[in-house]
Amino acid sequence: MTRAPSPELLSALEALLGPKGFTDDADTMAPWLTDWRGKYHGAAAAMLSPASTDEVSAIVRLCAEAGAAIVPQGGNSGMVGGATPDVSGTQFLLSMRRMNKIRSIGRDSGFAVVEAGVILEHFHEAALAQGLRFPLTLGGKGSATIGGLVSTNAGGTQVLRHGTMRALVAGIEAVLPDGSVFHGLAPLKKDNRGYDLRHLLCGAEGTLGIITAACLRLVPAAAARRTAWIGLKSPDDALLLLRQLDGAIGRELEGFEIVPHTCLDAVLRHVPQTRAPLGDHHPWYALVELAGDNGDTLDTALQAELAAALDAQLIGDAAIAKSDRESEDFWRLRDSISEAERAEGPAIQHDISVPVDLMPSFIADNAKRLADTFPGVRALSFGHLGDGNVHHHVQPPIDSDGAAWLAAHGQAASRLVYTHVIELGGSISAEHGIGQMKRDILAELDSPARLAALYGVKNGLDPKRLFNPGKLIA
Template sequence: MNTNDAFLEDAATLLGPRGFTRDAELLEPWLTDWRGRFTGKALGLASPSSTDEVAAFVKLCARYAVPIVPQGGNSGMSGGATPDASGEAVLLSLRRMDAVREMDADAMQVTCEAGFILQNLHELAEKHRLRFPLTLGGKGSATIGGLISTNAGGTQVLRHGTMRAQVLGLEAVMADGSVLDTLTPLKKDNRGFDLKQLLIGSEGTLGIVTAATLRLLPEIGGRRVVWAGLPSLQHARKLLLHCETQAGDALEGFEAVPAHSLAAVLDHMPDARAPLDGEHAWHALIELVAATGATDALQELTETLLGEALEADLLEDAVIAANETQSEAFWLLRDSIAPAERAIGPAMQHDISVPVAKMADFVEAISPEVEQQFPGTKAVAFGHLGDGNVHFHVLAPAGATRGEWERSEGKTISAYVHDKVTEWGGSISAEHGIGQIKRDELGRLGDPTSLAVMRAVKQALDPKDLLNPGKLVPLADSHATP
């Protein structure tokens, strides 16, 4: 019996038929990333049902030197949960671990396992008149473990921060199979390094998150959702500053949407309607909220804010959603941009950030540069303007072949965009992680000292490089060129 056969036999014995499979049909959906950019192979699919089973399985993999690729909802944007083509790794799915271990409504905390779905967390919180302050378009499939591993962002970061800010404690299985338990939340704890923060955003390369204690917030008493038409992104930036000054903590979200993106969504969703009449170069989606018992003044605040913005020529037109159905319709337009653009054809998607004050200048300067440098392309930026983070997409010329274009000209375009972002003092990954798609670019552009520290931490915690190999951490000799 060879080593692989022995490992597979032991894995099947350890986890049972529900916990380990080599069935090609069951494996197939999990071998390709959400974007369809990467497809790999795997020895099998492990689906443990408890932290003890995860720990035992990781120890087994360490004994046989089998690499592990952890996976949540497989909705990541950087290929971070997809195995390579060697077929030497095993997929480790946390989807069966979806229990709520403790719900403490009084403390406004919940402890849940890594496979718990974000939408289910929202619904659980609502039952207790609470809310979880992070949401994104893939909330129906994104898991808590995946959100923690990638330090996910979303549309509420402006007020509440990324996933990192929501995690009060976590549990993780380390590369040797030991269990790190920091689930108990403490307001003050000075016993050395904050290890949970080290694991958040590490994309499964340092440890496998199995559970987390998360903060919840009181439910909102009411909200007002506004769709505004603007002449430029510079006006959007000025409108954002106006909203921050006038609304303060009532400002929950501020998203910038160019005319091209709105048109793509309306083409993609025939039943959708544009919120405003007339043509506008840019749009802003704004959400204002108030706590229970403080909603009476919200409508007046919204109307005053918009009235002052109109008088100051910060916007061309605006509409306040009449009810929750219309509010959700406005947000659906924003959340549908990515699939709408995907339907148009190939594109290179860049999840970038620059200093907040420079974002409008960056988009206005770099978009025409990209289109001039790569004839036939279309540069489109949209997203979280208030966070200094936009999704900077470069759409392929008409007739480009999906797959081929991304591997050829698309790769050169991404390097060009990343160079510009670095020149502006920004980051090539604001919220989607590095995964495998940007690992070499991080090695090419990253600060040498930061990269050396990352490699040292990886070597210390995973000396055999068994946890999600080939992701996030650039090789020491990585000097990728476009």
């Protein structure tokens, strides 16, 4: 059971961290007490901003002795309220943003050691300066931090080739709930000392340990990339195209996203300086990206496969970006969907995954289930078809009061979506985590065996429930 911090604990933490690392000023803390989407609002006894792993360890030891709870936070760009304290005002907000050093980048080894507070975009730039690349990117790269990305096992648009964050983490340094430091940064290819704590901490959302640094895998900077925007009739055709490109091109196929015309249309209406890449509209689009060492080879392969797809009437049209700027314009269309959707009105966002081969049928069948149960409701699916993860958004009927409809039916609509996902052997969270938003539905729908294991691990490592209480599991 956690307790409200005593004046003695507050004084000890203030003395440890100094004015740069300790504040209980309400105005200073306010921006960090609401999640990025504005859905969750909390309070904190103080915001603690350590500058080193030793300071994190000392903070945790003091809080563990006093029974005070800690909520770790990186860039505060999460989607499920996983870094927002509760409303009690008794928890500490632990900001990792001051721990922002890139400790090393190994040009020969292909590994970098990066502290938790480093912003993803800054890490991209530092790696590129060394002729290397960190192959994970997402729309929030300008604010998301490495610690948050590790803690949520982030995905993004390059998972098809390089995997999620867990696949890119070769080592972790973290402070455990008793204040001890797990020194696991060495990028060992073989390590059979039992449970893999690196993988356990990656995706734990700060409930088992506070990530202070990570050893991350790098790849050579791609000399060339080719991006295509392709018009298709359906997700079924998109899947066939994916299989064709994967079989013919292989590892140079780095991204495969799908976008329905309704989403593109919303982007064109609401996001300035955007334009449709194709002259005619198509029911669906695929955004495909290749990356490799030889641009001519990529050109030849992509043009040949798209020509074959056109001849087979698998696709209706295609545009290949003529420059990096045009590639960025294509990706901007994809990355602006959430912004455009917000302008359209309220919706329920579902970040789900099912086996890749089942995704087209899920998109069609779930939209029908929703419409049959909630007449007039609309379902939009877009995202990473290549790795079986789409963002499946449910919009209220056009003629309804959107906010009122969501208040009355939103929970039941989400349960319908998630039940269907579980039926197909999928996951109710593909890349954003569970946080507090999906905690209760996870407990309701997921398998008893999985839940028992999660509780067992939590109780074993954090029996006092001091790390990020109320997130992931109750």
